[in-house]
Amino acid sequence: MSVVTTVAILGGTGPQGKGLALRLAQAGVHIVLGSRDASKAQQTAIELTEQLNSLGVNAQITGADMVTATETADDFVILSVPYAGHDETLKALAPTLAGKTLVDIVVPLAPGNPKAVEMPLEGSVTEAAQALLGDDIPVVGALHNVSAITLNDLSRPINCDILVCGNDLAAKKRVIQLCQTMGTQAYNAGLAESARCIEALTPILIRLNISKDVPFSHAGVRICPPEQAH
Amino acid sequence: MSVVTTVAILGGTGPQGKGLALRLAQAGVHIVLGSRDASKAQQTAIELTEQLNSLGVNAQITGADMVTATETADDFVILSVPYAGHDETLKALAPTLAGKTLVDIVVPLAPGNPKAVEMPLEGSVTEAAQALLGDDIPVVGALHNVSAITLNDLSRPINCDILVCGNDLAAKKRVIQLCQTMGTQAYNAGLAESARCIEALTPILIRLNISKDVPFSHAGVRICPPEQAH
Numbered sequence: 001m002s003v004v005t006t007v008a009i010l011g012g013t014g015p016q017g018k019g020l021a022l023r024l025a026q027a028g029v030h031i032v033l034g035s036r037d038a039s040k041a042q043q044t045a046i047e048l049t050e051q052l053n054s055l056g057v058n059a060q061i062t063g064a065d066m067v068t069a070t071e072t073a074d075d076f077v078i079l080s081v082p083y084a085g086h087d088e089t090l091k092a093l094a095p096t097l098a099g100k101t102l103v104d105i106v107v108p109l110a111p112g113n114p115k116a117v118e119m120p121l122e123g124s125v126t127e128a129a130q131a132l133l134g135d136d137i138p139v140v141g142a143l144h145n146v147s148a149i150t151l152n153d154l155s156r157p158i159n160c161d162i163l164v165c166g167n168d169l170a171a172k173k174r175v176i177q178l179c180q181t182m183g184t185q186a187y188n189a190g191l192a193e194s195a196r197c198i199e200a201l202t203p204i205l206i207r208l209n210i211s212k213d214v215p216f217s218h219a220g221v222r223i224c225p226p227e228q229a230h
Numbered sequence: 231m232s233v234v235t236t237v238a239i240l241g242g243t244g245p246q247g248k249g250l251a252l253r254l255a256q257a258g259v260h261i262v263l264g265s266r267d268a269s270k271a272q273q274t275a276i277e278l279t280e281q282l283n284s285l286g287v288n289a290q291i292t293g294a295d296m297v298t299a300t301e302t303a304d305d306f307v308i309l310s311v312p313y314a315g316h317d318e319t320l321k322a323l324a325p326t327l328a329g330k331t332l333v334d335i336v337v338p339l340a341p342g343n344p345k346a347v348e349m350p351l352e353g354s355v356t357e358a359a360q361a362l363l364g365d366d367i368p369v370v371g372a373l374h375n376v377s378a379i380t381l382n383d384l385s386r387p388i389n390c391d392i393l394v395c396g397n398d399l400a401a402k403k404r405v406i407q408l409c410q411t412m413g414t415q416a417y418n419a420g421l422a423e424s425a426r427c428i429e430a431l432t433p434i435l436i437r438l439n440i441s442k443d444v445p446f447s448h449a450g451v452r453i454c455p456p457e458q459a460h
Contacts, residue, residue, distance in 0.1 A: 116421075150456060159456050193346070197430035200427035204420060207420050220456075222452050229386050
C-alpha cells in the first residue's frame, strides 16, 4: 500500500481479529476494531497499541461499534465474527458497506466439532455473503487458514500462504496486496466458489494440529514450486 | 511396506497413472496397470519398465485388463480414470473389488474448464465411490493434488504433501504408508467428506500453474510447521 489506509476488523476483539490487527498495524496499516460493544473494542485497541509500542512499533489502532468501524474504513472491512453471527452482522451492516470491500475470513466450523465444516446452502460463507450483499459490494474470501496463535505470535513469520477468492478481480487484487503487507504470499485462488475448498481446509489443519501423528501444531498450508532436480 | 505388495493402477496408461506407476515401482512396489485395452496396458508396462531399467531400477510392472489387474492387486487398487468414466468403471468392478482397498484419486474437473470442479451430488468423488461400492469396500481418497508432470519427472522429489481421507481409519493408515514409500509426506485429512476440499484444491493449483502472476508451474501444496522465532 503506497498510501496509508484504514482497515476495519469486525469481531476485532476475538483472537483472529486481534492477531490480524497486530500484523496489519505492524505493517503500517491503520486499524479500527469493530465490536458490538464499542468500549470493549476501545479497550482492546489500547492493549494492542501498547503491545506494539513495547516492540517499538508506532501503531495506530482504534476501537468503535460495528457501524462506526465500517464507516471509518477506507476500503477493506474484514469480517472476523463467529459463524453463528455472520449473516446477522452482515444484514445489519449492508447499507454501511456500500462502496467498501468485504473481506470475509469466517469459517463455518461445525458446532461442537472444529474438525468439520457445515457449509451454508450457498456453498460457502463467501458465496453466502456475496448473495446477501448483492453484486454491488464485492466480497473477497481470504485469511481462513492462518492460525490465530500464529497471527498473535509476532516473533514468528506467518507459516501460511493466503488463498484469496471472489468474483471481483480488482477487489481480489487489492486484498492480495493487503495480505502481502504482512510478509505472506497471497494467491488468486479463483471465483467465490473456491471458498468451498478454502474454508474447508481450516478444519483439516485443525485436525492435524490436534493429531498425535503430526509432530507440530499451528500448521499452515503453502503453495510450493517444483523441487530442484538432483 | 515390509513385504513387497502388488498395487493395481486402473487407468494406468494415462499421465497420472503412468507417473504413479513409475514412482511406486521405483520404491519397490510391484505394479499392474489396468486398462480397458489390455494390450495397451502391456505395452505401457514394457515402456515404463525400460525407463526404470535405464535408471538402474529393477522394476516389476505388468499390464492387464481392468478386472485382471484388480484381481492381481494384494490390497490397493488405485483408480486413475477420467472422471467421465469413474462411476461406470466402478460399477463394473464392484464384485472384483471385494477384499481390496480402493484408492480414488479422481478429480471431477468441470468439462472444458480445468480451473473448476463440478462435484457429484454425493459431495465428492470419494464419497460417491464409497456410496456406490457400499461400506464393505473401503474407499480412500488420496493423491489428487500431485501434478502428473511432477510424478513423471523422476529427477525431482515430489513437491506436494498427500492429503488422505476416508471413513475407514485402518485403510487410510495403509494408504498413508503407501504414499510415504514415494518419499512424500502424507497426512490423515479426516473423513471422506474432506474430499470436497481436497479434490477442489486441484483446480486451484491448476489456476496458479496457468497464471502469469505466479513465477512457477506444477505447484504443489504442503502442510507447514510454524516458522522459527526470530
